[in-house]
Amino acid sequence: MLELRHFQVLRAIAHEGSLAGAARALRYAQPTVTYHLTTLESHFGAPLFHRGPRGAVLTEVGEALLPHAEAVLERVRLAEQEIRGLVQRGTMTLHVGTFPTAGALLLPPAVRTLHQRGVDITLREGELPALLAALRSRELDLALVFSQPGDPLDLGEEFVVHPLVEDPLLLVLPADHPQAGLDRVPLTALREDGWIMGTTDWDPCDRLLSWACAREGFEPVRVMRTDDYGVLQGFVAAGVGVALVPRLGLGSPRRDLAIRPVDGPVLARQIGVAVLRTTTAVSAGQLLAELRTEAERIQAGHRGAESFSAITSAGDSAGPDHRAPGAPSSS
Secondary structure: OOOHHHHHHHHHHHHHOOHHHHHHHHOOOHHHHHHHHHHHHHHHOOOOEEEEOOEEEEOHHHHHHHHHHHHHHHHHHHHHHHHHHHHHHOOEEEEEEEOHHHHHHOHHHHHHHHHHOOEEEEEEEOOHHHHHHHHHOOOOOEEEEEEEOOEOOOOOOOEEEEEEEEEEEEEEEEOOOOOOOOOOEOHHHHOOOEEEEOOOOOOHHHHHHHHHHHHOOOOOEEEEEOOEHHHHHHHHHOOOOEEEEEHHHOOOOOOOEEEEOEOOOOOEEEEEEEEEOOOOOHHHHHHHHHHHHHHHHHHHHHHHOOOHHHHHOOOOOOOOOOOOOOOOEOO
């Protein structure tokens, strides 16, 4: 019969490169490591390591077994973590990752509901590469992620991504810009404009902008860097440049700005929730359901508006120094 210790020994030998190293890592006597490995090899009827004077190297069978062993051990770790939290505090803890715009708009109502149900949420905010790394290392139970044209999302077969909402990227222009009178603005009409972009070369909106502009035969010229969408909108209103911003990041409407979709293929990012495929925590399913409800509410609000350009030219008054309250930082 297989035991967790057999898989722990397999993992330790693979990571340490020798039986002696595995014994030290596990604080076992080396004969104990040898016994568990022999038992495991007998169970499968095949050697799992090539053993020699320089250490132990996985055989083909060992390489095939290792990811399954690691998955089993990880599931046990997660189960212990969740059940201990439930026993000790009467609550379950869910480790959630998010990027800024999703963290500002999608998560708060969902987290409030789960708190009311006795689920603790730990939140890690970061850019997409850091979130993906934390998911793969199992530091997060789930994360809000996104893909976009030119930047597909590939997490591997061990994760499943549940779609939530499409977030179009919209052009932000000064209200008196020559193209502000158009319902949709072609990127080529902004070829000579300067662009306000993010502070890092990886910025996803900038990557999508560069990808789209390259398809039109030009490269956008950066004139200013900021990761704060409120600051960005202030500089656009002042005529410093134009920008491409996710709709979820725009905040409240401003009369000194014109918000227009790009004329051509829709530029949008697909926001979803990435979860380990083997996750069975009830709290993860509850959070996903609440996020779907909030995403539907946001989409319904956008559909209910007559047009986004009409929203930006009506409603609350905004002077030249107005900053959009609640506009999250970039991403």
